[in-house]
Amino acid sequence: MTQPTLQHIVCTSGDHAFRMAWWQWGDPNASHVVLCVHGLTRQGRDFDxxxxxxxxxxxxxxxxxxxIICPDVPGRGRSEWLREPALYQVPTYVGAMLQLLAYLHQQAPIGRLDWVGTSMGGLIAMGIHAVMGTESWPLPSPIHKLVLNDVGPVITWESIQRIGSYVMDTGHFADEAEALAALQQRFVNFGPHTPEQWAELNRPMLRPHHEGGLQLHYDPTLGLGFRHVPREAFxxxxxxxWKLYEAMRTPTLLLRGADSDLLTAPAxxxxxxxxxxxxxxxxAGVGHAPTLVQDDQVEAVRHFLLDADA
Structure with a gap:
């Protein structure tokens, strides 16, 4: 299979219902599921x-x-934008992922679940761990293996300020070339990519702008939570x-861009x-966050998930 299929599910958060999209690769009846969850402003095609x-x-x-299941977290990609911007937070996403897992398990029983979480996707995984073993957990067994991609319980204040400086700007680009160039500047921390790699990675980030041209494929109001964040709350x-992380026991691979400003080397x-x-x-030569496109990054994840001795 060279392309995924697009699927949807209706999720709820309180009295709010929304459609969440996900991209499915591989055998739809397989009991081994790998759930790949993207970063803050990205989307599920990051994992192609x-x-x-x-x-x-x-x-x-x-x-x-x-x-292999790659959701578009609500407000991103092909998923519905939320009517209440206050819902753009990790507990909402945790609830949506639990509902997705329950749906997938109903369609074909899940015997093994692995999780690959980039940045925000890793934070969602940490929230998911808090409900494993409770009646809210929809599967018969816990997460088997976890990949945390450039994220952990320590997130630098400086990186939050950097992300907050651009997250509400979804842009207005004349054409694809202009959009890809702008994304290359915004995501320079992703490290070097060939032009072909960059185009494949970022074309799914684009959607038509109502005035013509293109814009980025997410709801800009998801960035409201980055405005005026009190240092004390941070x-x-x-x-x-840290409390959530300390309680985790799932076999875990931690990936880090050596130049990351979000996950420091001491952290x-x-x-x-x-x-x-x-x-x-x-x-080396990568900041926040490794895109899992380069051969060495892919090999690290492949070895950890699929080799028995990893």
């Missing part, structure tokens, strides 16, 4: 290269079939994340000594 690599490797080695949030080292005590892999 990784999905193709995992499926090809599994087929070549005769491993059990897989379903510190309190970090304490909550990553501290993570290896607490909670699930993950194996740490760093990528």
């Amino acid at each position: 290269v990784l999905a193709r690599a995992l499926l090809a490797d599994a087929e070549q080695r005769g491993l059990p079939p897989m379903r 510190v309190q949030g970090e304490a909550i994340l 990553a080292r501290a993570m290896t000594e607490h909670g699930p005590k993950p194996h740490l892999v760093e990528f």
Whole structure:
């Protein structure tokens, strides 16, 4: 399968209902599910290269079939924008992922669930861990393996300020070339990519603008939460994340861009000594966050998820 299929589910948060899209790769009946969840302003097609690599490797080695599920988190990509911007927060996303997992399990029972979370997708995974083992958890077993991509319980204040400076600007571009150039400037921390890699990674980020041309494929109001964040609230949030992380025991791989301003080197080292005590892999010349497009990044995830001794 060289392209995924687009699916939708209606989720609820309180009395608010919304359609959430996800991209499905592989065997729709496979019991091994790999859930890949993207970063703040990105979308599920970020994982195209990784999905193709995992499926090809599994087929070549005769491993059990897989379903690879890449949701567009609400407000992004093909998912519906939320009527209440205050709902753009991790608890809403955790609830949506639990509903998606329940739906997938109903369609074809899930015997093994792995999770790949980039930035915000990793924070959602940490929230998910808080409900594993409770009656809210829809699966018969916990997450089998977890990949945290350039994220953890310590997030620098400086990176939050940097992200907040652009997140509400979805742009207005004359054409694809102008849009891709603007994204290259915005996401320079992603590290070097060939023009072909950059185009494939970012074309799904674009949607028509109502005045003609293109804009980015997410709701700009999801950035309202970055305005005037009190430093005290930020510190309190970090304490909550550490508590969640300390309770985690899932075998974990921690990826870090060596130049990341969101997950610092000292914070990553501290993570290896607490909670699930993950194996740490760093990528030179990359900031926040590794795109899982480059061969060495894909290989790190492939080895961890599919090799029995990883």
